[in-house]
Amino acid sequence: MRLAVQRALTGAGYVVHTASDGETGIVAARETLPDLVLLDLVLPKISGLDVLRALKQDAITKNIPVVVLATLSQPNREELLNEGVTACVEKLDTLFEGDSGALIRIVLQVVGKAKASSG
Numbered sequence: 001m002r003l004a005v006q007r008a009l010t011g012a013g014y015v016v017h018t019a020s021d022g023e024t025g026i027v028a029a030r031e032t033l034p035d036l037v038l039l040d041l042v043l044p045k046i047s048g049l050d051v052l053r054a055l056k057q058d059a060i061t062k063n064i065p066v067v068v069l070a071t072l073s074q075p076n077r078e079e080l081l082n083e084g085v086t087a088c089v090e091k092l093d094t095l096f097e098g099d100s101g102a103l104i105r106i107v108l109q110v111v112g113k114a115k116a117s118s119g
Contacts, residue, residue, distance in 0.1 A: 001091070005038060005069075008100035009107065022046030026054050029061050035111045036086075037061075040069045049083070056084040065110045086110050 006016045017032055019025035021044040029037055037055065041048030048068065055061040065086040070077075077088045087106050 001040065001069075004100075005103070008103060009038075012100075012104045012107075014107065014111075020044070022048065022051040025051055026058075026061075029055055029064060030058065033060070034064060036107060037064055037066045038069065038107070039066050052080075052083055052085065067106060067110055 002018055002020070006018055009016045017028055017034065019028045023045045025037075025039070025043070026046070039048050039051060043051065046054075052066055052068070055064065055066060062084075066084065067087045067089060068080055068085045069091050070080070070088050071091050077085075080088055087110055089103050089106055
């Protein structure tokens with residue numbers, strides 16, 4: 001799925017950095033300070049929820065918008081929003097149906113908001 005997301009976003013003109021697990025993702029976010037973190041909740045080593053919490057508790061990364069990729073069996077949107085998530089994308093609604101348009105629209109919306117609030 002990471003590769004599908006990467007292809008969709010690079011195809012839409014975004015520069016994408018990926019991480020294969022939660023630990024690597026936290027380090028990469030601190031080093032690259034991306035405009036957005038797209039976070040799967042199911043990750044090796046550290047869960048996505050723990051990654052989210054680590055990012056939001058770190059002074060360096062706390063203001064980076066986080067969009068979560070979630071399935072219906074994972075914590076609901078309200079809980080995630082309370083944890084600091086900017087938006088949620090249902091995995092089944094986007095990537096597995098072959099339509100990355102919803103994901104790209106959300107990324108564009110969030111990155112546009114982040115740019116507007118920082119500039």
